[in-house]
Every structure is written in C-alpha cells, then in structure tokens.
Amino acid sequence: MVAPTGGSVLLNALGYGLLIAVLGGSGGVDEVRAQDRESIRFDVAPGVPVEATVRDEGGVEVRIGSAGAIQQVAGVADADGKARLDHEDVDFDGHLDLVVRASVGQVNEAVAVYRYDAASGRLQTLRVPSGTQANCDGLWSLTVDVSSRTLVSTCRGGPMWYTDLYRYAGDALYLYRVERMMMLETPALEAVLDVDVAEDAGPLAVWSTLAADGRVLEHAVAGGLAVPAHGVPLKGVTARVVASRQPLYAAPGDTSTRRYLVAGDRVELLDERDGWLQVRYRNPSKGPVLGWVPVALP
Known part of the structure; x- marks a missing residue:
C-alpha cells in the first residue's frame, strides 16, 4: 500500500x-x-x-x-x-x-x-x-x-x-x-512568474542535495518527474517576472524591502516555503542576488 x-x-x-x-x-x-x-x-x-x-x-x-x-x-x-x-x-x-x-x-x-x-x-x-x-x-x-x-x-x-x-x-x-x-496553485504562480518548464516534466518540486551528515547543501526547483543529473550541482527552472514592480524580500514572511525586480527580469527558482519562492536574479553589475517572492497558497 x-x-x-x-x-x-x-x-x-x-x-x-x-x-x-x-x-x-x-x-x-x-x-x-x-x-x-x-x-x-x-x-x-x-x-x-x-x-x-x-x-x-x-x-x-x-x-x-x-x-x-x-x-x-x-x-x-x-x-x-x-x-x-x-x-x-x-x-x-x-x-x-x-x-x-x-x-x-x-x-x-x-x-x-x-x-x-x-x-x-x-x-x-x-x-x-x-x-x-x-x-x-x-x-x-x-x-x-x-x-x-x-x-x-x-x-x-x-x-x-x-x-x-x-x-x-x-x-x-x-x-x-x-x-x-510544491503545493502552489498554478494561477497564483502564473500571476507572479512565467515559469519555463517542459510539459512532460510534471508538477514542480524542490530538489535538495544532502551531505552524509544530513546537512542540506543546495536546493533547486525543477520538474518532479525528471530526475536531475547525478553528481552535478542542481539547476532550477527559470522564470520571467510578470509584475511591473515585484518586491524581493530577504526571508519568507517579511513585510518590507527596498529591493525590487521588474517585469521581464529572468530568475532561477531555488526553493519554496509556506507559499514563498526563493529566486536567484543575476544582476549584470552586482552578480547573483537571492530573495523571496510571495505566492498565494491554494
């Protein structure tokens, strides 16, 4: 069973x-x-x-x-x-x-x-x-x-x-x-991010790599049916920001931030927690920027 x-x-x-x-x-x-x-x-x-x-x-x-x-x-x-x-x-x-x-x-x-x-x-x-x-x-x-x-x-x-x-x-x-x-409602996700994912990849999932002592080494969001390549770093799916001005928070649950993404910015999805998505934006001048974006729960 x-x-x-x-x-x-x-x-x-x-x-x-x-x-x-x-x-x-x-x-x-x-x-x-x-x-x-x-x-x-x-x-x-x-x-x-x-x-x-x-x-x-x-x-x-x-x-x-x-x-x-x-x-x-x-x-x-x-x-x-x-x-x-x-x-x-x-x-x-x-x-x-x-x-x-x-x-x-x-x-x-x-x-x-x-x-x-x-x-x-x-x-x-x-x-x-x-x-x-x-x-x-x-x-x-x-x-x-x-x-x-x-x-x-x-x-x-x-x-x-x-x-x-x-x-x-x-x-x-x-x-x-x-x-x-991931248990995010599709319409709610699409209102925030336009995700690049193949139709046969299945529902999105957070993949994690662990050390022998149980420590989490990395996260990445990818298709739940396509097993990531073994022995290489995880790579998350990419997405395009939908909103004209999307706040980027330091942690899930935060209510204020001075950082923003704008429509068309491309990000890599890394993690999901309580209806929030962690993303990585590669700033052309400042390098990788990590932050969390709120997405409504079903």
Missing part, C-alpha cells in the same frame, strides 16, 4: 519491512536455475558459492559456502507470496550482490537484500537510513547508477511518482538527493 503522509510517501509492502539484501562477493559466472528466478546460484567470493531459493511468503533460504551452511532471510513478496531473485553490484565493491524483488500493487516494486560478511560467513542487511526526508520507506524499484555510484529509489503514491537518491559514506547508505512536491 502507498499512502501520502505530511508531504511524504510512506510505503508498506503487504506488511513486510523493506530490506535490500546484498551479498558481497567477487562475482563469477551466475547460474540461474529457474526461468522465473525463484532460485539462483553464484559465487560471492572465490570458493564461496551462494544458492538462494524463495520459500513461503517471500522468505529466502540461502546456502552459503561449500559446507552448505543455511540461513533464512526475510525477503519481500507479492500478494501471492512470490518474489524474484537477481544479482547486481549494489554496493560498488566489485562483487555481485543478491537482490530480491516483488511487485506490490500495480506499479510499485519492493526490493529486499543482504550482504555477505566474510568474518561471520553470514548475510548482513544493507540498511536504508531512517528518520530522513525520504519520500519512499526503503528502496523501491531500485536502479543502480554505476557511473555516479548512486542508488535510485522510485515509488508511487496516489497519482504521483517520487524519487529518492542514495550514496555511500563508507559502508553505510545516506540520503543524497530528495524531492519535495
């Missing part, structure tokens, strides 16, 4: 917590033993074969090593208790990782996974950080961008798609980039 809560989307896959199970290993030639991928076998390290089989309700039984030590992992499951097994180098360590996937609802895909720990000879969960600004609860419809070492998690809540991007700080994942949908 998918349910928006306070601007974010909290997902629950039929009561199963989301895991991404990663088996760290050296790779090797994989041997898929069933067309539906309910069983899979590959090497996670030299001389360490792993054989995984989906059991009842999405649980996965894993045989590890030549001695065949058995471990049960939770996995994920669809409405029929089915799951699909695959492998990919999710943690960018050069070893193949086991990935367990299951369809949830009509469009969402839960992903469950565990990591091979050489010291214990067992699997360890690749954990997604909690208590963040992420829209999706865990990793969904996971794709891996190797070139930027970024994990892309995408989920749908109601009519909207949401995207969270993760990176690694050491062995731990952290939320690297996230979007927040």
Whole structure:
C-alpha cells in the first residue's frame, strides 16, 4: 500500500519491512536455475558459492559456502507470496550482490537484500537510513547508477511518482538527493512568474542535495518527474517576472524591502516555503542576488 503522509510517501509492502539484501562477493559466472528466478546460484567470493531459493511468503533460504551452511532471510513478496531473485553490484565493491524483488500493487516494486560478511560467513542487511526526508520507506524499484555510484529509489503514491537518491559514506547508505512536491496553485504562480518548464516534466518540486551528515547543501526547483543529473550541482527552472514592480524580500514572511525586480527580469527558482519562492536574479553589475517572492497558497 502507498499512502501520502505530511508531504511524504510512506510505503508498506503487504506488511513486510523493506530490506535490500546484498551479498558481497567477487562475482563469477551466475547460474540461474529457474526461468522465473525463484532460485539462483553464484559465487560471492572465490570458493564461496551462494544458492538462494524463495520459500513461503517471500522468505529466502540461502546456502552459503561449500559446507552448505543455511540461513533464512526475510525477503519481500507479492500478494501471492512470490518474489524474484537477481544479482547486481549494489554496493560498488566489485562483487555481485543478491537482490530480491516483488511487485506490490500495480506499479510499485519492493526490493529486499543482504550482504555477505566474510568474518561471520553470514548475510548482513544493507540498511536504508531512517528518520530522513525520504519520500519512499526503503528502496523501491531500485536502479543502480554505476557511473555516479548512486542508488535510485522510485515509488508511487496516489497519482504521483517520487524519487529518492542514495550514496555511500563508507559502508553505510545516506540520503543524497530528495524531492519535495510544491503545493502552489498554478494561477497564483502564473500571476507572479512565467515559469519555463517542459510539459512532460510534471508538477514542480524542490530538489535538495544532502551531505552524509544530513546537512542540506543546495536546493533547486525543477520538474518532479525528471530526475536531475547525478553528481552535478542542481539547476532550477527559470522564470520571467510578470509584475511591473515585484518586491524581493530577504526571508519568507517579511513585510518590507527596498529591493525590487521588474517585469521581464529572468530568475532561477531555488526553493519554496509556506507559499514563498526563493529566486536567484543575476544582476549584470552586482552578480547573483537571492530573495523571496510571495505566492498565494491554494
């Protein structure tokens, strides 16, 4: 089920917590033993074969090593208790990782996974950080961008798609980039700014880039359906000022200012807060100028 809560989307896959199970290993030639991928076998390290089989309700039984030590992992499951097994180098360590996937609802895909720990000879969960600004609860419809070492998690809540991007700080994942949908009424926005945005970009969203410690490094307003390029600074959509004399305030809620924009000035949209838009105007003589413009809430 998918349910928006306070601007974010909290997902629950039929009561199963989301895991991404990663088996760290050296790779090797994989041997898929069933067309539906309910069983899979590959090497996670030299001389360490792993054989995984989906059991009842999405649980996965894993045989590890030549001695065949058995471990049960939770996995994920669809409405029929089915799951699909695959492998990919999710943690960018050069070893193949086991990935367990299951369809949830009509469009969402839960992903469950565990990591091979050489010291214990067992699997360890690749954990997604909690208590963040992420829209999706865990990793969904996971794709891996190797070139930027970024994990892309995408989920749908109601009519909207949401995207969270993760990176690694050491062995731990952290939320690297996230979007927040803007709730501004279109006529109110158009009365203030004529925004340049492609029709297929979707509703406007505030994208944020975060550091590993959770600090926000930058904001930019862009289309909510077009994921910004990984590994490069965010770039906000541009707009043209509509009013003949548009006050530019230092902070949201301010009531006085000596700064103004005029009709035709072009600005870059950076952030939205309580019905106010932060914009950047590049003054030909003074350089970039930041300020906030009020826009009526719906």
